[in-house]
Amino acid sequence: MARILLIEDDKRLAEMVSNYLEEAGFSVTAAHTGSAGLALHGREGFDALVLDLMLPDMDGLDVCRKVRGEGSTPILMLTARGDAMDRVIGLEMGADDYLPKPFEPRELLARLKAILRRSRGDAKAEVMRFGRIEIDIGARQVRLDGEERPLTGYQFELLLILARHAGRVMSRDALMDLVKHERLEAFDRSIDVHISRIRAAIEDDAKKPRRVITVRGAGYVFAKAQD
Template sequence: MPEDILMIEDDARLAAMVQEYLSDFGFTVTIAGTGKGGLAKIRAGQFRALILDLMLPDMDGFEVFRAIPIEASLPVIMLTAKGDPLDRIIGLELGADDYLPKPFEPRELLARLKSILRRGVHLAGSDVLSFGRLTIDEDAMQARLDDQRCRLTNYQFQILVALAKGAGRVMTRDHLMNQLQGHDIETFDRSIDVHVSRIRNVIEADPKNPKRLITVRGAGYVFAKSQD
């Protein structure tokens, strides 16, 4: 079965070379020459991975990365001709899966692409809760946002797991306390509010306007399956 890859790259010759090379290994590569065009293709279709150039004619590659819909959950390899180590640091901190400076050997791009796709297959086959760019691995006791590990205490992680397992349903504080029995729970249910606030600081783009972990006044909390 072909693996659909999107490449956002304004160098037509380079894009055509990558497209031809990867096709020999079972990949179908769709090309977009601008950031806006690439984002439109992401919204319209389904891709297994994204190869993203940082220097585009209409918008910065980092802007494109930030604008990718969270539901797409695309592994991303960033390309740049700048050769600036800061670009790599920024890209990886934003959540890019890999980074490749130009010029590069097509064989190296292929190896890196296969590597990030193998990671995705492993996640899909394991007992991991996945919500867009947020993944929660209960066995490993890790939550990751854009493949960056979230810094949560054990208690906060258990609250997040309980809410995520009940995604779409309102959970009262009492229900959460019952769910967390045996996990060194604290005495007062209002401590739940404090921890939920700290979880939001880690997983929400705007903790003051949460889209994932929502308060239902007079009832409790709901973990949204999808975001607006």
């Protein structure tokens, strides 16, 4: 049974979400402030975090940053509709996915299952090597010169898809479809945010990428030949 930490200040919404997820087989612990949620996260182990960005005592983005600084617990953000900048910043801070309010409980459940599935990964012990880069599928780790580079579950999955199609240009739509199994919404730039985080982790110079390359007007390509 996956253990979920829900940080949501709207108590009625928190109760509704908790009941729905528990009926789906999850164990849910709810906190109504950012500080209470951080305290729970620090004391107990959770499989995933559902985080509202509008909290009464602190910015949900700060909660996201602190949780990510403590480990790799998957994070699903809940955002107010239209807060595109908050979503971008949240993804940059390490959130795995976001869901705008109001939302359908079924979509929340589907997205939560998806980030949990990505975080658990494939048990098959396979390592892909590209020059100084190693992608350890079984351990869900990326290493540069033998040193692990931090990526969220979503970012690891995105890099893995690019690596499995090395040398082939992948459009944003194709990447979104393969990682999240849904089409990219107009003006959605979440893929670009994740790519920038991947570059920060694995490129020698993220401003002059040589491993994950932009093909203007087409998408991204993972270089087959690497140093």
